[in-house]
Amino acid sequence: SKTKNHILKLLFKNRNDYISGQKISDEIGCSRTAVWKHIKELENEGYTIASVHKRGYKLIDAPDQLSEAKIYAGLTTKTLGHHLVYQDEIPSTQKKAQHLAEDGAEEGTVVLADEQTSGRGRLGRSWHSPKGTGIWMSLIIRPDIPIHKAPQFTLLTAVAVVKAVKHVTGLDCEIKWPNDILYKGKKFVGILTELQAEAADVKAIIVGIGINVNAAIDDFPEELKDIATSLRAEAGTAFDRAELIQEILKAFEDLYKSYMDEGFGLIKLLWESYAISLGRQIYARTANGTVVQGLAQGINDEGVLLLKDKDGKIHKIYSADIEISSQ
Ligand code: BTX
Missing domain, CATH: 3.30.930.10 (Bira Bifunctional Protein; Domain 2)
Structure with missing residues (x-):
């Protein structure tokens, strides 16, 4: 629920400290009982939340669950x-x-x-x-x-x-x-x-x-x-x-x-x-099956890969799978 997400957000924000139930309820605009209920729900979802009398709540650990x-x-x-x-x-x-x-x-x-x-x-x-x-x-x-x-x-x-x-x-x-x-x-x-x-x-x-x-x-x-x-x-x-x-x-x-x-x-x-490929011999296989072999010189200002073949000709590689040659 929205309120629960909001509480979670406050707990994350105050991770290093306790935040009182009163403060949470003031910020969110719900009752302290409602806060307490949502905290219990969060605990059921795997969050560890310390709750100390007169100090409030503090997030100790969160599950690696995305939300x-x-x-x-x-x-x-x-x-x-x-x-x-x-x-x-x-x-x-x-x-x-x-x-x-x-x-x-x-x-x-x-x-x-x-x-x-x-x-x-x-x-x-x-x-x-x-x-x-x-x-x-x-x-x-x-x-x-x-x-x-x-x-x-x-x-x-x-x-x-x-x-x-x-x-x-x-x-x-x-x-x-x-x-x-x-x-x-x-x-x-x-x-x-x-x-x-x-x-x-x-x-x-x-x-x-x-x-x-x-x-x-x-x-x-x-x-x-x-x-x-x-x-x-x-x-x-x-x-x-x-x-x-x-x-x-x-x-x-x-x-x-x-x-x-x-x-x-x-x-x-x-x-x-x-980049690992620069300065190394690579094979570039383009989508239509052509293979260009050469020394990876760098990329140009458009992000296009520049390959220098054995005759010294520079090839612009726009899109390909590359394989780094072991020699
Ligand atoms: P790619 O075509 O360069 O790489 C795909 C190849 O990578 C596959 O053929 C396989 O050999 C290998 N591969 C497949 N899954 C994995 C994996 N989990 N880890 C390592 N190697 C793998 C790369 O395409 C681009 C992938 C983008 C994926 C994101 S996920 C969010 C977004 N949604 C979606 O559907 N695709 C993108």
């Missing part, structure tokens, strides 16, 4: 995520966000789910999105830019995720152009950037982010066991998904502002500092 209230409680963004659509189960947050964007959803809308039953990757591939262990979310943004710049948002997103992961877990991960984030060569993040356009202008960009946070490798489907990982598997400890979501949204919003004010420069620099 709107939990995300809102620690959200430090100006607008991103303030309109949050959360569902326990959904076919795909990306699909839902596409519909919402078509219906005019405001910039900064975020769709989040605890489980996706048909998560999508690029080129019709699927994205494994089991219940309760990952972050499956799609952001709707409406930058006033020409469509050829939209792929830059894949790179912006990757930088935001790398920064947030470092902040919350301490792990240094790497970006593989264009949209994978790896830890020690194994993928734990996928990014899918889609576009709604009118003539040559962007109407909306839908940024899908999938992150394996607390999944155990043993629970991965067979085909992912050798190529995929999760933050918990790498760090040996579980993480609070809500905290990671809050950090990603904050990092994204900051980079987005930098992008709109000053262009792609800062993001390009950061991206290159996290």
Whole structure:
């Protein structure tokens, strides 16, 4: 209920201190008995709340259950995520966000789910999105830019995720152009950037982010066991998904502002500092099956990968799967 979410938000805000039942009831405008009832309900949902006579309530521990209230409680963004659509189960947050964007959803809308039953990757591939262990979310943004710049948002997103992961877990991960984030060569993040356009202008960009946070490798489907990982598997400890979501949204919003004010420069620099493929021999396989082999030189100002083949010719790679050659 709304009141319960509100109480939860107050508890999160005052995490380091007790907040009196009276204060809660004043702020929310309900009776102290109602507050007490909601606190009991929260305890039944797995929250640990200390309640001390004359001092009030204090949040001790929260279950790693996603909810709107939990995300809102620690959200430090100006607008991103303030309109949050959360569902326990959904076919795909990306699909839902596409519909919402078509219906005019405001910039900064975020769709989040605890489980996706048909998560999508690029080129019709699927994205494994089991219940309760990952972050499956799609952001709707409406930058006033020409469509050829939209792929830059894949790179912006990757930088935001790398920064947030470092902040919350301490792990240094790497970006593989264009949209994978790896830890020690194994993928734990996928990014899918889609576009709604009118003539040559962007109407909306839908940024899908999938992150394996607390999944155990043993629970991965067979085909992912050798190529995929999760933050918990790498760090040996579980993480609070809500905290990671809050950090990603904050990092994204900051980079987005930098992008709109000053262009792609800062993001390009950061991206290159996290990229593994640069300066190495790679194979790029494009959607029509062509393979280009060459030295990854860098990205240009549009986020396009530049490959130098053995004859010294520079190829612009707009979209491809890349493989890093071992030699
Ligand atoms: P991609 O096409 O680059 O990667 C898809 C490939 O990654 C799959 O073919 C498979 O080999 C591998 N894979 C599938 N699931 C996982 C996983 N959980 N962890 C690691 N590897 C995996 C990447 O596409 C873009 C994925 C975006 C997912 C988000 S989740 C929120 C939003 N909603 C939605 O439906 N998609 C996006």
